[in-house]
Amino acid sequence: MYNVEEIRADFPILARTxxxxxxxxxxxxxxxxxxxxxxxxxxxxxxxxxxxxHRGVHFLSQQATELHEASRETVRRFINARSTDEIVFTRGTxxxxxxxxxxxxxxxxxEGDEVIVSTMEHHSNIVPWQLLQMRKGIKLRVIPMNDCGExxxxxxxxxxxxxxxIVCVTHVSNVLGTVNPVKDMIATAHAHGVPVLxxxxxxxxxxxxxVQALDADFYVFSGHKVYGPTGVGVLYGKEEWxxxxxxxxxxxxxxxxxxxxxxxxxxxxxxxxxGTPDYIGTTGLARALDYVTTLGMDRIAAYExxxxxxxxxxxxxxxxxxxxxxxxxxxxxxxxxxGDIHHFDMGTLLDRLGIAxxxxxxxxxxxxxxxxxxxxxxxxxxxxxxKEEIDALVAGVERVSRMF
Numbered sequence: 001m002y003n004v005e006e007i008r009a010d011f012p013i014l015a016r017t018x019x020x021x022x023x024x025x026x027x028x029x030x031x032x033x034x035x036x037x038x039x040x041x042x043x044x045x046x047x048x049x050x051x052x053x054h055r056g057v058h059f060l061s062q063q064a065t066e067l068h069e070a071s072r073e074t075v076r077r078f079i080n081a082r083s084t085d086e087i088v089f090t091r092g093t094x095x096x097x098x099x100x101x102x103x104x105x106x107x108x109x110x111e112g113d114e115v116i117v118s119t120m121e122h123h124s125n126i127v128p129w130q131l132l133q134m135r136k137g138i139k140l141r142v143i144p145m146n147d148c149g150e151x152x153x154x155x156x157x158x159x160x161x162x163x164x165x166i167v168c169v170t171h172v173s174n175v176l177g178t179v180n181p182v183k184d185m186i187a188t189a190h191a192h193g194v195p196v197l198x199x200x201x202x203x204x205x206x207x208x209x210x211v212q213a214l215d216a217d218f219y220v221f222s223g224h225k226v227y228g229p230t231g232v233g234v235l236y237g238k239e240e241w242x243x244x245x246x247x248x249x250x251x252x253x254x255x256x257x258x259x260x261x262x263x264x265x266x267x268x269x270x271x272x273x274x275g276t277p278d279y280i281g282t283t284g285l286a287r288a289l290d291y292v293t294t295l296g297m298d299r300i301a302a303y304e305x306x307x308x309x310x311x312x313x314x315x316x317x318x319x320x321x322x323x324x325x326x327x328x329x330x331x332x333x334x335x336x337x338x339g340d341i342h343h344f345d346m347g348t349l350l351d352r353l354g355i356a357x358x359x360x361x362x363x364x365x366x367x368x369x370x371x372x373x374x375x376x377x378x379x380x381x382x383x384x385x386x387k388e389e390i391d392a393l394v395a396g397v398e399r400v401s402r403m404f
Contacts, residue, residue: 010035021354029380041287068279071286080210085268092233093201094124096220101128103245111137118143120173123363149176149325171203176325177333208297228288232281249274304332335376
């Protein structure tokens with residue numbers, strides 16, 4: 001039994017008010033709220049186990065190291081990676097992609113080589129490759145989409161050439177909610193001998209992910225979007241690929257031996273983890289993953305699917321409503337505009353009613369250009385949202401609409 005009221009009790013912030021109104025938090029695509037157990041784990045570690053990890057001979061350092069490495073195992077288990085050697089901790093999805101772009105670009109990309117991305121990518125999966133474009137003269141090739149927000153897979157296959165070196169695609173669009181068929185897309189790329197990076201920032205909180213079943217070469221996500229702390233994320237990479245890549249940054253942790261003549265690098269995954277890691281953050285991430293695992297990712301996915309279908313149906317009752325992204329496979333995101341009302345005006349006025357939504361281009365300006373708009377209002381749902389909150393959103397949008 002999925003008891004949403006019991007779940008909401010785990011998130012103290014959901015009980016607060018904004019402008020004297022009950023908070024209706026529908027900006028989960030930007031960041032999720034944190035359950036008490038995650039915040040307690042962070043506080044407890046600072047108060048009782050805080051010490052720098054690895055190489056410390058004293059008790060606290062060894063205990064902190066055990067917690068940190070146990071968190072790595074929790075992540076491995078959550079995405080079904082083969083080994084903890086394949087789990088690299090980062091500051092988030094953006095840093096994970098930048099790490100890969102830098103290291104992969106240095107090792108495998110030269111002038112005229114091609115990187116395939118999609119129309120619906122977040123800027124963090126476009127700009128790092130454009131930096132390589134400026135530095136090394138590579139080319140970006142873009143997978144187009146149809147008006148429903150679905151990638152055109154026939155066109156995707158035609159983009160491959162003998163110069164294609166990597167495919168970079170989002171699992172779930174942060175604007176449209178489209179769930180891309182990444183398993184099939186990976187198989188297509190592998191048939192051409194090309195590895196694939198999957199941006200899982202918007203999938204990890206909402207559905208079960210098995211990187212071995214997907215056969216993903218690289219998979220990245222952030223802690224704060226899956227009820228964990230900010231400032232911690234994950235780069236999963238197949239060991240055979242991570243072994244081939246040079247380090248991203250230099251410093252402590254990532255070395256075996258340093259002399260002025262030469263430096264040898266540490267084994268995986270530490271080769272990519274220069275400096276002191278956020279060992280408190282990794283504990284919080286592990287606790288968040290344990291939390292959603294206990295609830296059951298399949299149950300979360302089913303609950304959010306029902307919620308999204310209900311919200312879509314209710315919002316479509318509003319005159320002048322335009323919803324962007326109606327793919328057959330869709331996650332818990334709805335982007336919309338109403339009549340000629342500017343998205344910023346709609347979001348600002350909803351805020352005065354206690355309703356938190358996101359407005360703007362959502363770090364996806366090329367997608368906005370494809371849609372022929374400047375931005376949208378985005379309502380994004382999480383495991384603790386309710387149909388009553390959807391009703392409040394619909395009533396709020398109707399009220400704002402009457403003002404214009």
